Amino acid sequence: MEILDIADVARRSGIPASTLRFYEELGLIASIGRRGLRRIYAPDVLLQLGLIALGRSAGFSLEEIKGMFGPDGQPALSRAQWQAKAEELDAHIRQLVKLRDVIHHVADCPAPRHLECEQFQQLISAAIASRRQDTGPISVTASSSRAGMRKPRNRSK
Amino acid sequence: MEILDIADVARRSGIPASTLRFYEELGLIASIGRRGLRRIYAPDVLLQLGLIALGRSAGFSLEEIKGMFGPDGQPALSRAQWQAKAEELDAHIRQLVKLRDVIHHVADCPAPRHLECEQFQQLISAAIASRRQDTGPISVTASSSRAGMRKPRNRSK
DNA sequence: GGTTGACCTCAAGTTGACTTGAAGTTGTAG
DNA sequence: CTACAACTTCAAGTCAACTTGAGGTCAACC
Structure with a gap:
């Protein structure tokens, strides 16, 4: 070995x-x-x-x-907790896909001021919205990291 | 207004x-x-x-x-740079999708020691591999952040 | 069997992203 | 017109994730 x-x-x-x-x-x-x-x-x-x-x-x-994962590398969560993690990650991925769409739009749209471009606004709003209802039952372990317009008074400790 | x-x-x-x-x-x-x-x-x-x-x-x-984006919120990169950002983000997304697959696998696989499970090993290897060749021409602005087995001597500043 | 370079520990320093606190100012409700 | 809650600045504190440095040990090669 x-x-x-x-x-x-x-x-x-x-x-x-x-x-x-x-x-x-x-x-x-x-x-x-x-x-x-x-x-x-x-x-x-x-x-x-x-x-x-x-x-x-x-x-x-x-x-x-x-x-x-423990220090031995063995999974240390219940099936339900893993499923929740997968869900959390999926939500994150969906958000990044939206951001990628925004970036693609920016790369292509010739608008002089993007903040005034309808499509741009909608893309961002959509992306923000998909994050908006994160007051759900997800976030099993109070994932304190991972940015995004977090609620004020996020209290730790 | x-x-x-x-x-x-x-x-x-x-x-x-x-x-x-x-x-x-x-x-x-x-x-x-x-x-x-x-x-x-x-x-x-x-x-x-x-x-x-x-x-x-x-x-x-x-x-x-x-x-x-400048403080005015106006995009401040060339089209090519935006495209590179989109590419970078896409790569990141692909990685997260792989991680999600790993998590789904962990949630379902009954193996006693995951590190010995063939499929698990392969999923991780694949995920790592997709990150491995990041020595490419991407990373336009030397994106110093975003973790992942970074090369030693990453020198910033 | 001595040198040496790669390892070790432990404490302190750094960076990014904020937060907190003290001390001062002011728009607005009463 | 006065109070005061909500703003202001600026300095310092915090937290995560590492990195660096000083001083010590030791396995392996010559």
Whole structure:
């Protein structure tokens, strides 16, 4: 069974060693042991890191990701919670698709002032609207991150 | 012509007044004047704020957004640059769709250890792969944000 | 068996995106 | 005309996600 040291993991994942230690400290990943002082890793960790990067790019915080997968990389949510996450992500994707439409419009529309262009206004309104009713039962774990005209008094802690 | 004070804008956009001042300081938005000391806004600003929220949720930094639209809300990129942005966003969306597939899989797959599930591994590899060749000619403005196994030595500034 | 370069820890620093607080000003309701 | 709630500025604080640095250890090659 192949094992990796921190430099291998860094090289193969593209993530700096300092970040790997940081992630371990947070409990996001774990080394399978030490050789002397030095961490050694199972190749699995590369998959986990991929998952973390993916989650980050979807706007999940490290805390959220930690809640979804334990340091062993095992899913740690109920089926319903996973379904809710998928739903959340879907909503996010729909929003990004709308933004992409806006961008395409901007790239093509010759209007002098976009804010006065009917179509532009409608695209934005639609995009905003799709975010508007996020006062729903979704957001299982109070996903504190992921921007977007959040409600005032967002209270944390 | 309807005008708004900062409290109106805050209420109607859901963005706190402190953030509106902060955005103005950064040059992301502008008030159309003052009544005494107090800022007054054109209703346009609501669209702009929607756009900003949208951009943030797509992972663009405030700096990037500022580069895309001036404080007047006018698009400030060439057609080609807009097209590149759309492309960038599309790639991001494709990645999120892959992540959603992973999540759906996790919600459904009964494997005891997911890291050992063939399909899971493949989904992640695919998702990672789609991000892998981001050493392309895209990323016009060196989009420093938006996570994902970034290359080491990402040097900014 | 000594050197050395890659690892280690732990504390402090940085950046982006805001928020909070203190202290001052003012439009407007009474 | 007076109160005062709502605005203002400006400095400092916070939080997440890392990075950097100082000082120490040690596995592996010569």
